[in-house]
Amino acid sequence: MKQGIYTIGHNRPLTADVWEMTLLGDTTPITAPGQFINIKLEGLFLRRPISVCDWDGEKLTIIYKVVGRGTAQMSRMAPGEKLDVLAGLGNGFDVQKCGEHTLVIGGGVGVPPLYGLAKALLAAGKKVTAVLGFNTAGEIFYENEFKALGVDTVVTTVDGSYGVKGFVTHGLPERYDYYCACGPLPMLKAVYNAAPTSGLLSFEERMGCGFGACMGCSCETKYGNKRICVDGPVLEKEEIIW
Amino acid sequence: MVDTKVTLSGIVLDNPVIPASGTFGYGKEFAALYDINCLGTFSFKGTTREARFGNPTPRIAECNAGMINAVGLQNPGVEAVIARELPVMKEFFHKPVMANVSGFSVEDYAYTCALLDKEEQVGWLEVNISCPNVHNGGMSFGVDPRAAAEVTAAVKAVTTKPVYMKLSPNVTDIVSIARACEEAGADGISLINTLLGMRIDLRTKKPVIANKMGGFSGSAILPVALRMVYQVYEAVQIPVIGMGGVSSAEDVIEMMLAGATAVEVGAANLVNPYACRDIIADLPRVMEQYRINNLTEIIGGAHHG
Ligand SMILES: Cc1cc2nc3c(=O)[nH]c(=O)nc-3n(C[C@H](O)[C@H](O)[C@H](O)COP(=O)(O)OP(=O)(O)OC[C@H]3O[C@@H](n4cnc5c(N)ncnc54)[C@H](O)[C@@H]3O)c2cc1C
Ligand SMILES: Cc1cc2nc3c(=O)[nH]c(=O)nc-3n(C[C@H](O)[C@H](O)[C@H](O)COP(=O)(O)O)c2cc1C
Ligand code: FES
Numbered sequence: 001m002k003q004g005i006y007t008i009g010h011n012r013p014l015t016a017d018v019w020e021m022t023l024l025g026d027t028t029p030i031t032a033p034g035q036f037i038n039i040k041l042e043g044l045f046l047r048r049p050i051s052v053c054d055w056d057g058e059k060l061t062i063i064y065k066v067v068g069r070g071t072a073q074m075s076r077m078a079p080g081e082k083l084d085v086l087a088g089l090g091n092g093f094d095v096q097k098c099g100e101h102t103l104v105i106g107g108g109v110g111v112p113p114l115y116g117l118a119k120a121l122l123a124a125g126k127k128v129t130a131v132l133g134f135n136t137a138g139e140i141f142y143e144n145e146f147k148a149l150g151v152d153t154v155v156t157t158v159d160g161s162y163g164v165k166g167f168v169t170h171g172l173p174e175r176y177d178y179y180c181a182c183g184p185l186p187m188l189k190a191v192y193n194a195a196p197t198s199g200l201l202s203f204e205e206r207m208g209c210g211f212g213a214c215m216g217c218s219c220e221t222k223y224g225n226k227r228i229c230v231d232g233p234v235l236e237k238e239e240i241i242w
Numbered sequence: 243m244v245d246t247k248v249t250l251s252g253i254v255l256d257n258p259v260i261p262a263s264g265t266f267g268y269g270k271e272f273a274a275l276y277d278i279n280c281l282g283t284f285s286f287k288g289t290t291r292e293a294r295f296g297n298p299t300p301r302i303a304e305c306n307a308g309m310i311n312a313v314g315l316q317n318p319g320v321e322a323v324i325a326r327e328l329p330v331m332k333e334f335f336h337k338p339v340m341a342n343v344s345g346f347s348v349e350d351y352a353y354t355c356a357l358l359d360k361e362e363q364v365g366w367l368e369v370n371i372s373c374p375n376v377h378n379g380g381m382s383f384g385v386d387p388r389a390a391a392e393v394t395a396a397v398k399a400v401t402t403k404p405v406y407m408k409l410s411p412n413v414t415d416i417v418s419i420a421r422a423c424e425e426a427g428a429d430g431i432s433l434i435n436t437l438l439g440m441r442i443d444l445r446t447k448k449p450v451i452a453n454k455m456g457g458f459s460g461s462a463i464l465p466v467a468l469r470m471v472y473q474v475y476e477a478v479q480i481p482v483i484g485m486g487g488v489s490s491a492e493d494v495i496e497m498m499l500a501g502a503t504a505v506e507v508g509a510a511n512l513v514n515p516y517a518c519r520d521i522i523a524d525l526p527r528v529m530e531q532y533r534i535n536n537l538t539e540i541i542g543g544a545h546h547g
Pocket of ligand 3: 206207208209210211213214215216217218227228229230
C-alpha cells in the first residue's frame with residue numbers, strides 16, 4: 001500500500017450514472033487485479049474504496065457508479081485535478097489459482113475489476129469467458145472492451161432488453177474449470193450456489209481505513225476472522241460463511 | 243531547539259503524540275509505512291479476557307467531519323495478544339507501549355491487567371471503562387462513579403504499572419467519574435472515548451450500522467473533548483491524556499493548553515495513515531509560531547492567570 005497524489009487524466013460517463021476515470025501517477029503499488037484504491041475527497045471524512053479496473057506503467061483506470069455524495073463529487077471533477085489516493089489495497093485475484101478456462105462473472109459495478117483480471121488471465125495463457133450482468137440495456141458498459149480482448153462475452157439483463165434475459169446465473173456456459181466473481185451480495189450467493197467449480201469471490205464492506213487498522217470490515221470465514229480490506233476483498237469459495 | 247518531551251507517570255516520551263486504541267491495531271500496518279519509533283508511544287487495540295469477533299457489519303458510518311464505529315472490541319484475547327502480538331511488536335517498536343484493556347466484569351479487568359502487568363514492553367495500562375457491565379444490567383462502568391472506582395481499585399491491586407482510566411464522555415458529570423477514579427488510586431485519566439451516535443441510510447430507511455448505534459469520533463468531537471479535558475484537569479491532581487478529534491499539531495497544543503500531558507490521535511490515522519508522523523514533524527514549526535519552547539510548560543496553560 002502506498003499513498004500518492006494522482007492527476008485525473010479523463011473522467012467520462014459510460015452510462016447515465018457510471019463513470020470511467022483515469023488517474024495518472026505511481027501504479028507500482030498495484031500488484032494484482034481485483035485490488036482497490038481508497039480515495040480522499042474534499043470535505044468528506046472517510047475515503048471511498050473503488051476497485052482498480054485496469055492499470056499500466058503510468059495510469060490506473062477506475063469505473064464508479066454515482067450513488068451518493070462522494071461519487072457525485074468525483075463525477076464533477078475535471079482532467080488535471082488531483083486526488084489523494086491510497087493505492088494497492090487488498091489481496092486481489094490470484095491468477096495462479098485460476099483454472100485453464102476461467103469464467104469471470106460480474107454484476108453492475110462489480111464488472112470493472114474483472115477487466116484487469118481477464119487481461120492478466122490471458123497474459124498467463126488461460127482461456128477466459130466473461131458473463132456480465134446488468135439490469136437493463138441502458139446500464140451496460142465494457143461489453144466491447146471485453147470483446148476487444150478476445151474474450152467470449154455473454155451479457156445478461158434482468159429485463160431482457162439485451163442479451164440473455166435474467167441474472168448472470170442464466171448466462172453461465174456449459175464448460176469452465178474455475179470462476180472469479182464480483183458483484184452485489186445476492187449475485188455472489190447465487191453464483192456460489194449455481195457454479196459447480198471452485199472459485200474466487202470479491203466482497204464489499206463499509207470501511208474505516210481500507211488498510212487493516214480499524215477492524216471495521218471484519219468477516220468470519222472457515223479459515224478464521226478476516227478483514228475484507230487486507231485479507232480480502234477476494235475470498236476463496238471454500239472458506240466463505242454466508 | 244524546541245523541547246517536545248513530556249513525562250507520563252515517570253516515563254519520558256519524546257513527544258506527546260500517541261495513536262489511540264482501536265485506530266492503530268498492534269502497530270504492524272503503520273510500521274510498514276514509516277518508522278513508528280517516532281511516536282511518543284501508542285495504545286494498542288482494546289484487549290479483553292476472551293477472544294471477541296465483535297459486532298456484525300456494517301460497523302462503520304460516515305459523518306460530517308467524523309465517523310461512527312461499532313467494531314465491538316474485536317481482539318484475539320489477552321493470552322493471544324501476549325503470545326503472538328507483543329513479540330512481533332517488539333521487532334519494530336522499541337519504546338514502552340500502552341496496553342488498552344476492556345472488560346465486562348470487574349474480574350475480567352483484573353484478570354487481563356494482571357497478565358499484561360507481567361509484560362516488560364507494557365509501560366502503562368489504559369483501562370477503557372466505556373464497556374457495558376454485564377453484572378449491572380449492561381450499563382457502562384464509566385457512567386457510574388462507584389463502578390468506575392471499583393474497576394480502578396481492582397486493577398491497581400494487580401499491577402505495579404501506571405494505570406490510566408479511560409473515561410466515556412456519555413455522562414452528565416465527567417468530573418465526578420474522574421474524581422472517583424483518582425480516589426480509587428488511578429495514576430492518570432484518559433479521555434474521551436467516543437460519543438454515542440447513529441446514522442440512518444435514506445435509501446434503506448434503516449440505521450447504517452448493524453448495531454444501530456456506535457461511537458462517534460473524529461474532528462467534529464474536538465470541542466467536546468477539549469471541554470472535558472479542561473474540566474477534569476481542574477478537578478484532579480493526576481495527569482490527563484487528552485483525545486477526541488485531534489488531527490494536527492495545533493490540535494495537540496490546544497489539548498495540552500486545556501490540561502493534557504499527552505495527546506492521543508484516533509480516527510485521523512484511518513484517513514491519513516501518516517497522520518501521527520506528520521503531526522510530530524509539524525510540532526516544532528507550530529511551537530515556534532506560537533513561541534513555545536517547551537511543551538511540558540504549556541500543560542494546563544489555559545487555566546492559569
Ligand atoms: C473493495 C471495494 C471495491 C469497490 N469497488 C467499486 C467500484 O469499482 N465501482 C463502484 O462504483 N463502487 C465500488 N465500491 C463501492 C463504493 O465504495 C461505494 O459506492 C462508494 O463508497 C459510495 O460513496 P458515496 O459517497 O457516493 O456514497 P454515500 O452513500 O454517500 O457514502 C457514505 C459512506 O458509505 C460508504 N459506502 C456506501 N456504499 C458503499 C458500498 N457499496 N461499499 C462500501 N462502502 C460504501 C462510503 O464509502 C462512505 O463512507 C467498492 C467498495 C468496496 C468495499
Ligand atoms: C475504529 C475505532 C475503534 C476504537 N476502538 C477502541 C478500543 O478498542 N478501545 C478504546 O479504549 N477506544 C477505542 N476507540 C476510541 C478511540 O481510542 C478514541 O478514544 C476516540 O476515537 C476519540 O478520538 P478520535 O476523535 O481522535 O478518534 C476506537 C475508535 C475508533 C474510531
Ligand atoms: S477497513 Fe479498517 S480494517 Fe478494514
